[in-house]
Structures are given as structure tokens and as C-alpha cells.
Amino acid sequence: MIALYTLLVLVTVAVVIFGAPPIRRVLLSNRILAVFRKVMPPMSQTEADAINAGTVWWDGELFSGKPDWERLLGYPKPTLTPEEQSFLDNECEELCRLCNDWDTYAINDLPPEAWQYIKDKRFFGMIIPKEYGGLGFSAYMHSQVITKLSTRCSALAVTVMVPNSLGPAELLLHYGTEEQKRYYLPRLAAGEEIPCFALTSPHAGSDAAAIPDRGVVCKGMWNGEEVLGMRVTWDKRYITLGPIATLLGLAFRLYDPDGLLGAEKDLGITCALVPTDTPGVHIGRRHFPLNAVFMNGPNWGEDVFMPLDWIIGGPKMAGQGWRMLMECLAAGRSISLPSSNTGMAKLAVRGTGAYARVRQQFNLPIGKFEGVEEPLARMGGNLYMMDAARRMTAGALDLGEKPSVISGIVKYHVTERARDVLNDAMDIQGGKGICLGPNNFTGRAYQQIPVSITVEGANILTRSLIIFGQGAIRCHPYVLKELTAARQNDARAFDQALWRHISFTLCNGARAFFMGLTGSHFVRVPANVAPENKRYYQQLTRFSAAFAFVADISMAVMGGELKRREKLSARLGDILSLLYLCSATLKRYEDEGRNAVDKPLLDWAIWDAMFKAQSAFEGVMSNYPNRVAAHILRWFVFPLGRPYVVASDRLGHKVAELLIEPSSTRDRLTADMYIPREDGEIIGTLERALHAAIAAEAIEAKVRRAVKAGRIEARSPEETAQAAVDAGIISAEEQTQLARAAQLRNEVIRVDDFPPDLSLTDHARSDAARAVA
Numbered sequence: 001m002i003a004l005y006t007l008l009v010l011v012t013v014a015v016v017i018f019g020a021p022p023i024r025r026v027l028l029s030n031r032i033l034a035v036f037r038k039v040m041p042p043m044s045q046t047e048a049d050a051i052n053a054g055t056v057w058w059d060g061e062l063f064s065g066k067p068d069w070e071r072l073l074g075y076p077k078p079t080l081t082p083e084e085q086s087f088l089d090n091e092c093e094e095l096c097r098l099c100n101d102w103d104t105y106a107i108n109d110l111p112p113e114a115w116q117y118i119k120d121k122r123f124f125g126m127i128i129p130k131e132y133g134g135l136g137f138s139a140y141m142h143s144q145v146i147t148k149l150s151t152r153c154s155a156l157a158v159t160v161m162v163p164n165s166l167g168p169a170e171l172l173l174h175y176g177t178e179e180q181k182r183y184y185l186p187r188l189a190a191g192e193e194i195p196c197f198a199l200t201s202p203h204a205g206s207d208a209a210a211i212p213d214r215g216v217v218c219k220g221m222w223n224g225e226e227v228l229g230m231r232v233t234w235d236k237r238y239i240t241l242g243p244i245a246t247l248l249g250l251a252f253r254l255y256d257p258d259g260l261l262g263a264e265k266d267l268g269i270t271c272a273l274v275p276t277d278t279p280g281v282h283i284g285r286r287h288f289p290l291n292a293v294f295m296n297g298p299n300w301g302e303d304v305f306m307p308l309d310w311i312i313g314g315p316k317m318a319g320q321g322w323r324m325l326m327e328c329l330a331a332g333r334s335i336s337l338p339s340s341n342t343g344m345a346k347l348a349v350r351g352t353g354a355y356a357r358v359r360q361q362f363n364l365p366i367g368k369f370e371g372v373e374e375p376l377a378r379m380g381g382n383l384y385m386m387d388a389a390r391r392m393t394a395g396a397l398d399l400g401e402k403p404s405v406i407s408g409i410v411k412y413h414v415t416e417r418a419r420d421v422l423n424d425a426m427d428i429q430g431g432k433g434i435c436l437g438p439n440n441f442t443g444r445a446y447q448q449i450p451v452s453i454t455v456e457g458a459n460i461l462t463r464s465l466i467i468f469g470q471g472a473i474r475c476h477p478y479v480l481k482e483l484t485a486a487r488q489n490d491a492r493a494f495d496q497a498l499w500r501h502i503s504f505t506l507c508n509g510a511r512a513f514f515m516g517l518t519g520s521h522f523v524r525v526p527a528n529v530a531p532e533n534k535r536y537y538q539q540l541t542r543f544s545a546a547f548a549f550v551a552d553i554s555m556a557v558m559g560g561e562l563k564r565r566e567k568l569s570a571r572l573g574d575i576l577s578l579l580y581l582c583s584a585t586l587k588r589y590e591d592e593g594r595n596a597v598d599k600p601l602l603d604w605a606i607w608d609a610m611f612k613a614q615s616a617f618e619g620v621m622s623n624y625p626n627r628v629a630a631h632i633l634r635w636f637v638f639p640l641g642r643p644y645v646v647a648s649d650r651l652g653h654k655v656a657e658l659l660i661e662p663s664s665t666r667d668r669l670t671a672d673m674y675i676p677r678e679d680g681e682i683i684g685t686l687e688r689a690l691h692a693a694i695a696a697e698a699i700e701a702k703v704r705r706a707v708k709a710g711r712i713e714a715r716s717p718e719e720t721a722q723a724a725v726d727a728g729i730i731s732a733e734e735q736t737q738l739a740r741a742a743q744l745r746n747e748v749i750r751v752d753d754f755p756p757d758l759s760l761t762d763h764a765r766s767d768a769a770r771a772v773a
């Protein structure tokens with residue numbers, strides 16, 4: 001009776017405290033707020049600009065612990081207009097025909113006719129609206145173009161990609177004065193101006209906000225008149241298109257020591273457009289980034305006077321440069337590298353799959369050996385997921401989103417998976433992948449992967465600092481509200497956010513635990529999902545709840561310290577990213593009409609991702625600074641142990657099979673890639689060789705059986721085939737098929753060679769490349 005009475009009193013006290021905000025505030029929230037304000041990490045303006053930039057989209061659902069799958073499936077499938085489709089099928093196809101990886105390497109540039117075509121067809125104006133002379137393409141179309149160009153020539157893709165990514169055009173569109181837009185945008189769209197954007201300096205790479213480049217507001221002579229301007233000194237490197245640019249987008253820190261613009265002395269990072277023929281602008285020589293031939297180099301200037309009107313958006317935008325860059329970063333980062341890397345992966349998958357069927361060792365196509373199947377399966381599963389994420393993210397941009405956290409996720413994960421795909425492709429091809437020349441279809445892409453890893457936010461930094469660091473604040477339903485309330489010392493708002501946050505955390509913990517105990521079998525999923533994927537939706541809901549719970553507990557246990565614990569932050573970011581990649585993969589399956597024949601690709605990708613997510617959880621818990629909290633987390637998240645295992649060998653076998661023979665699945669997986677039809681082009685030859693090899697396999701088997709049975713004698717392949725015809729084992733027509741397969745196989749396995757000193761003039765290199773068996 002006393003116990004019951006005590007319990008009743010406790011419950012009443014709890015209800016009064018937690019249910020009555022004024023009492024709760026006085027007794028608890030205000031005290032917590034005081035502590036919170038003391039331990040809260042300081043945030044610079046540049047950090048705040050980065051965190052506040054962009055929008056929250058599907059990442060917010062994943063952070064909620066309860067993703068609304070109906071919402072995911074309701075997002076429209078990205079599509080092209082007839083005009084866009086025609087551009088992809090005609091202009092893009094033609095541009096691919098004009099360039100190839102090897103010839104660009106041989107001349108260290110794109111061929112002049114490709115440059116002209118790019119300008120004539122306004123490839124530099126994909127993001128520029130038609131009213132300014134651009135093509136006004138959707139984000140999805142922009143992504144399709146970059147993907148397609150990357151299946152042909154990486155230098156071509158980068159050259160087209162950069163003017164359409166974060167740079168002069170994008171910044172002008174958002175912040176330019178009408179006069180700047182009317183002057184520059186049509187010129188940029190027509191390729192009359194070649195733009196570049198110079199942010200990186202020798203002493204500020206990843207920490208770009210720390211650029212030492214500076215401008216000082218002052219008066220000076222301009223066109224014979226004294227005007228208010230700035231004297232700018234800068235030293236930049238690694239600037240893509242820099243060596244040939246006519247218009248330099250320049251980021252520097254602007255100071256106003258004499259107060260000519262107002263009271264502020266340090267105005268902050270500022271972006272200006274500087275014609276490169278301005279006296280004092282030095283465009284240096286070229287860098288040679290891993291043999292990539294797109295233009296890239298340093299530039300510098302000392303005390304170069306320029307009018308304030310050159311600031312993008314005019315003088316009122318002085319000091320707003322960092323905010324502008326952060327706000328615009330998501331669009332380019334969501335498209336450029338995810339698309340170019342998906343393109344390279346398509347090329348590697350289609351080509352290597354065919355090669356693995358055509359190339360024989362030990363009397364078998366190498367793609368049929370279990371050891372080779374394993375990397376083939378990785379290549380297929382990775383590409384299916386990469387392309388799904390690329391498309392879904394481009395679709396988000398077309399819905400008006402600027403998904404900053406997601407842009408970091410796709411930049412990091414698509415480029416890392418492309419690196420895996422290319423590594424696997426190289427291993428499978430052996431020496432064929434290593435010897436460069438016109439007959440090598442992956443070596444150049446392989447060489448250039450580190451460029452993708454490094455630019456637009458280097459990958460280690462993106463994973464360790466940005467994805468979870470920004471996600472935890474932006475995508476979380478309450479953290480930003482709490483931080484804002486604490487900064488403003490708003491007790492009421494803090495109290496509201498805090499208690500909702502606490503109940504959110506407890507609820508996710510309980511849900512994660514229950515779903516862990518029941519194998520998430522009771523999770524409700526919308527009736528309209530593909531029934532064969534229902535379990536995936538259920539398991540992802542479980543992981544989403546577990547992730548939200550672990551993220552909250554980590555923030556509570558480590559607070560601001562979590563920012564320095566980059567390894568833990570990286571693993572939490574991995575879980576969020578994998579949830580996003582799985583969502584995109586499930587959406588792709590639905591958007592493509594639930595092709596059952598593609599299901600092994602989806603299954604492999606999701607199993608692999610779930611296993612990786614589980615390992616990331618484990619990595620967080622094993623390294624948790626507080627061991628008690630670690631045990632509690634493990635108990636909540638994996639109450640019955642770790643349920644996920646690696647994708648099975650049987651599944652991997654099915655995926656590998658899909659890559660080594662022609663099928664609608666293989667076509668969808670490598671959709672919209674450029675496949676040259678002309679003779680002598682390795683990818684086209686590989687396609688023909690693949691068909692011929694498959695047609696010849698049954699005939700070869702008949703011949704082998706006859707040899708084994710002693711009916712004919714094994715000699716050279718041609719002689720054995722003739723003996724098989726003479727003995728009535730195969731027909732003359734079958735003999736012709738064997739000969740055709742052998743001839744195409746010979747062409748495919750060829751590698752190039754060069755004079756011993758490799759000292760050819762650039763133009764002669766490709767002509768002198770002699771293909772030998």
C-alpha cells in the first residue's frame with residue numbers, strides 16, 4: 001500500500017513537473033540552459049553560414065527515425081523533356097564522337113573541333129536560362145549530360161562540368177546585378193567567355209574560409225576617372241580552366257581600413273568577376289593533374305586595382321562571398337562528381353563485363369571463375385546504387401531543393417564507390433588495364449579518380465567533418481532549435497525544444513529496441529511498395545530509429561567534443577549515408593517499374609549497405625568514450641546480436657552473370673552511355689566480341705568434348721576447328737562463327753606499344769600507337 005502510494009506521488013510529481021512548462025522551466029530547463037550555454041561549442045560566422053546553407057530533404061526523414069516511405073515513393077521520377085532527350089541523343093552523342101580519352105591525352109587538350117562544338121551547341125550554358133541565351137536544362141538533364149560525356153572522355157566531361165558547376169554563371173544567376181547578368185550570361189552560354197573559379201590558395205585548401213588573399217577598399221583611377229574600388233592581391237592554384245580562362249571568378253577577403261564603405265573594417269570573403277586581360281592578372285602555366293588533360297593551373301595578382309562593380313551582386317555584396325558559396329555549393333556538388341563518376345563506372349562495368357566473357361584463361365571465360373565473380377558483383381551492385389543516388393539527388397534539385405547534407409553524401413559515396421569499381425575493373429583486366437593507349441578503356445579513368453576524391457570537398461574531410469557534423473544540426477528536428485534558443489538565451493523556446501527532443505530520443509530508443517527484438521517484422525510499410533522489397537523498408541526503418549537514437553545519445557554524451565571525434569562522427573555519417581543510398585536504390589527499383597530481372601543488383605546493393613551500416617554502428621559503440629553508454633546503446637540497437645551478414649556468394653554469382661552477357665538489365669545498368677559504332681573503337685569492338693564469344697561458346701564446348709573423347713586431335717585452334725568440321729562434329733557455319741569470335745577476341749585483348757623512348761611529339765603519339773597482340 002505504501003509502495004503504491006509512493007509510486008502515485010512520484011508519478012504525480014513527474015506529471016506536474018514535465019506537464020507544466022512553467023514549473024519544468026524553473027526546476028529543470030533553465031538550469032540545463034545555463035550549463036548548455038557554457039559548454040556549447042563556439043561557432044564562427046563561416047561555420048554558421050555553412051551549416052545554415054541549403055535545405056533539408058529526405059535526409060530529414062532519415063534523421064526522424066520514422067521515414068515516411070510514402071513520401072519517398074511520391075517524389076516524381078526524374079524525366080527529360082523531348083527537347084532534352086533529343087540533345088542527349090544527338091548533340092551529346094556527336095560531342096562524344098569528337099573526343100576520346102586517348103587522343104586528348106596525345107594532344108594534351110580537347111581537339112579544336114570539340115572545343116568549337118561545345119561553344120556552338122552551348123554546352124557551357126546548361127544551367128543558364130534560355131532568356132540569357134543558355135540551354136535552361138533541368139538538373140536531371142545536366143546530370144545526364146555529364147554522365148554520358150564521362151562514359152567517353154574524362155577531360156571532356158570535366159571541361160563541360162566546371163562552367164556549369166559552382167562558378168561565375170551559378171553565382172551570377174543567384175546574386176548578380178541585372179546588368180552583370182545581361183552582359184555575362186549570354187557570353188558564358190555561347191562560350192565567348194571561358195570561366196573559372198579561383199578559391200583555393202597554397203595555404204588554404206580544405207580550410208577555404210582561411211584564404212589569405214586580400215583586397216583593400218580604396219580609390220583609384222579607372223578609365224581615366226577616379227572611382228571607388230579595391231586593390232586585390234591573390235595567389236591561387238589548382239584552378240580548373242584557369243590557363244585558358246577569360247573570366248576569373250575570384251574569392252578574397254575584403255578589408256575597408258579607411259571606412260570608405262561603412263564602419264566594418266573586415267568585410268569578409270568577397271567574390272568578384274575579373275577579366276583575365278586586366279593589367280596585373282597573371283595566368284600562370286599548367287598543372288598536370290595525374291595526366292589529366294583538362295586545363296588546370298595557378299593564377300595570381302598583386303595590388304590589382306578593380307572597381308567595386310566587379311563584385312558579384314555589386315558593392316552591397318561585399319563580404320557576402322562565403323555565404324554565397326555555401327548557399328550555391330549543394331547544386332554543383334550534387335551533380336558534377338556524382339554524375340562524372342557514375343559515367344566512369346558505367347564505362348568500367350560495361351567494358352569489363354564484356355571483357356570478362358571474351359577473355360579466356362584455363363579454357364574458360366575469366367568472368368566464370370568465382371574469384372572474378374566477386375569483384376564483378378561488387379561492380380554491378382555499386383553501380384546500381386550509385387546511379388540510383390545520382391538520379392534521386394538530381395530529382396531533388398528539380399523539386400527546388402538545395403540539399404546540402406545530401407550533396408556531401410553523394411559526393412563522397414559515389415566517388416568512393418567509383419574508386420572501388422575502377423579498382424575492380426583494373427584487377428579483372430590485368431595487363432590490359434595497365435598498358436595505356438587507345439585500346440585501354442579504363443586506365444585513364446583509373447588515373448583520374450583521385451581528382452574526384454579531392455575536389456569539391458576532399459573526401460576524408462567530407463566524411464569526417466561534414467556529413468554528420470552538418471547533418472546532426474540541420475537534419476535533426478530539434479538540435480538547431482535548441483542551439484538557436486540557447487544562443488538567444490530564449491528560455492521558453494529552449495524548454496520546448498529540449499523536452500520534445502528528450503521524448504523524441506526515448507521514443508526512438510524504445511522503437512529501435514522493439515524492432516530489434518521482433519526483427520522489425522511488425523513495422524508498417526505502405527501498401528504500394530513492391531512486396532518483394534517490403535522487408536528492406538522494415539529494416540531500414542529499424543536502422544533509422546537506431547541511428548536517430550545513437551546520434552542523440554552521442555550528442556548528449558560527447559556534446560561539442562563530438563566535432564573533434566572525427567572517427568565517430570564519420571561512422572555516424574556513414575550510417576546516415578547508407579540509409580540514403582538504400583532509399584535511393586529502392587526508389588530506383590520502383591521508378592523503373594519493378595524489373596524483377598534487376599532484383600539481384602538491388603539485393604546485393606542493399607545487403608552490402610545494411611552490413612556496412614551494421615559495422616558502422618559497431619565501430620561507434622566499440623570506440624565509445626563512455627563504456628556504460630556503449631553497453632546501453634548496444635543493448636538497445638542489437639538486443640539479439642548483429643543480424644546482418646555480407647551479401648551471399650550465390651547472390652554475387654547472379655549479379656556477375658548479369659554483367660557478362662547482353663541483357664536488358666545490363667542495358668539499364670549502363671543506360672545512356674556512349675557506345676561508338678565505328679570500327680577500331682575498343683568499346684564497340686568489345687560489344688561485338690561479347691556477342692560472338694557467347695555464340696561460339698557452345699560450339700567450342702562441342703569441339704572440346706570431341707578432343708577429350710579422342711575423336712579429333714588438339715592442334716592450333718584453327719586446325720582443331722577444321723578437324724572438327726572434317727569429322728562432322730561442327731558445321732562449316734559454326735566454324736565461321738568460331739573464326740569470327742577468335743578474330744574479335746584477338747582484337748579485344750590487344751594492347752598498344754610505342755617507340756622505346758616514348759619521345760613522340762604530342763600529335764604523333766596516337767598515330768604511332770601500334771596495336772599488337
Ligand SMILES: Cc1cc2nc3c(=O)[nH]c(=O)nc-3n(C[C@H](O)[C@H](O)[C@H](O)COP(=O)(O)OP(=O)(O)OC[C@H]3O[C@@H](n4cnc5c(N)ncnc54)[C@H](O)[C@@H]3O)c2cc1C
Pocket residue numbers: 196197198199200204205206207237238239240241289296451454455456457458459460461462464465566
Ligand atoms: C585537379 C584539381 C582541380 C581543382 N579545381 C579547383 C578549382 O577550379 N577551383 C578551386 O578553387 N579549387 C580547385 N581545386 C582545389 C581543391 O578544391 C582542393 O584541392 C581541395 O579543397 C583540397 O585542398 P588541398 O588539396 O589543399 O588539400 P588539404 O586541404 O591539404 O587536405 C589534405 C587532406 O587532409 C584532409 N583534411 C583536411 N582537413 C581535415 C579535417 N579537418 N578533418 C579531416 N580531414 C581533413 C583532406 O580531406 C585531405 O585528404 C582543384 C584541385 C585539383 C587537384
